Amino acid sequence: MKAVWYEEVGAARSVLKCGERQIPVPGVGEVLVRLHASGVNPSDVKARAGTRGGKSELPYPFVVPHSDGAGVVVEVGGGCRRVTPGNRVWICNGQWRRQYGTAAEYIAIDENYCFHLPDSVSFATGAALGIPALTACHATTGYGDLAGRAVLISGGAGNVGRLAIQFARRAGAFVIASGRGAADKEHIASAGANAFVDFTSTSFVGDVLAATHGRHIDHAVEVEFGANAEHLSELLSERATVVTYGSARVLRPDLPFYKFLFKGIRLQFLLVYLLTQSERFEAANRVIALLENGQLDVPIHSELGLVDCTVAHELIEDSGRKGAVVLRMAEAA
Ligand SMILES: NC(=O)c1ccc[n+]([C@@H]2O[C@H](COP(=O)([O-])OP(=O)(O)OC[C@H]3O[C@@H](n4cnc5c(N)ncnc54)[C@H](OP(=O)(O)O)[C@@H]3O)[C@@H](O)[C@H]2O)c1
Structure with missing residues (x-):
């Protein structure tokens, strides 16, 4: 699969790489999601820069960045109950204490970090939901x-x-x-x-x-x-x-x-x-209810390709943006 990663912290232009990585395999309680969009947040940018929580050492040989994303479930691991193949989902916590985030064509992730994305809502909007x-x-x-x-x-x-x-x-x-x-x-x-x-x-x-x-x-x-x-x-x-x-x-x-x-x-x-599971579900359900009724306005500032991840990180570092910065996966557009 195509993915973006970094092997050391530093400026986006110096450390972000784009290339091929293995498609992950979902474990027990996890689902494999074919990502259509990846949301970029200040937290992702700080983690890449080595300034999130004062942590400048990578706990893994490389990190695929970004916590938020949206796509379609293509496979489920053992014990999954909430999510089935074909479901459109938005994702949170993709790269929180994990090596593989959403800046990739696939992610294997706990089904409890996946939430229903109504048909009326675009993948770009779905990828702009998680953290914000x-x-x-x-x-x-x-x-x-x-x-x-x-x-x-x-x-x-x-x-x-x-x-x-x-x-x-x-x-x-x-x-x-x-x-x-x-x-x-x-x-x-x-x-x-x-x-x-x-x-x-x-x-x-x-x-x-x-x-x-x-x-x-x-x-x-x-x-x-x-x-x-x-x-x-x-x-x-x-x-x-x-x-x-x-x-x-x-x-x-x-x-x-x-x-x-x-x-x-x-x-x-x-x-x-660190929201508890019930806090997370409660908030996610409120978000979904408003989305289904067309009552949540989620502006998008920029939609870029996965290969433009560096530009996306630099946009997040700039002041005065109006809306989310989202990467679209080319084949799924
Ligand atoms: N703790 C968490 O779970 C959590 C979750 C989400 C975000 N965050 C953090 O929260 C911050 C904002 O995230 P975001 O995605 O909303 O970023 P954002 O879209 O860049 O929004 C930040 C806003 O704060 C404004 N601002 C700057 N200085 C301010 C001040 N003194 N008083 C009031 N507003 C001010 C900015 O204005 P200008 O652009 O004009 O400077 C901008 O409109 C980031 O540091 C992010 O890492 C934390």
């Missing part, structure tokens, strides 16, 4: 009822953020989303946010409170915790929840501890790979 949609869905619906609550989505033009806006609105929240400049404002408005606030504004806290008519935030979904912790400490209501899933720009955040403490803030770190 499960993170967005769990961050908004996984910690209590949001109906009537004031919810701040940080980085609402990002892949996770824009989906989080949609889940929070569906849950009945009043949603304020932050972004950078006019292009983000439009992208965020089209996802259904009630209000937009520019995170580069020097009056960010006042801008948020103006948008909520003075009401404080009950639930925050935070993409850049270190950069925004101080603002959050001002904006949160007592006993509010902060679900944070990233802090790429400030790796060792200063936490205004007593401001958080005296509001009794619930601070929740979310790592999507």
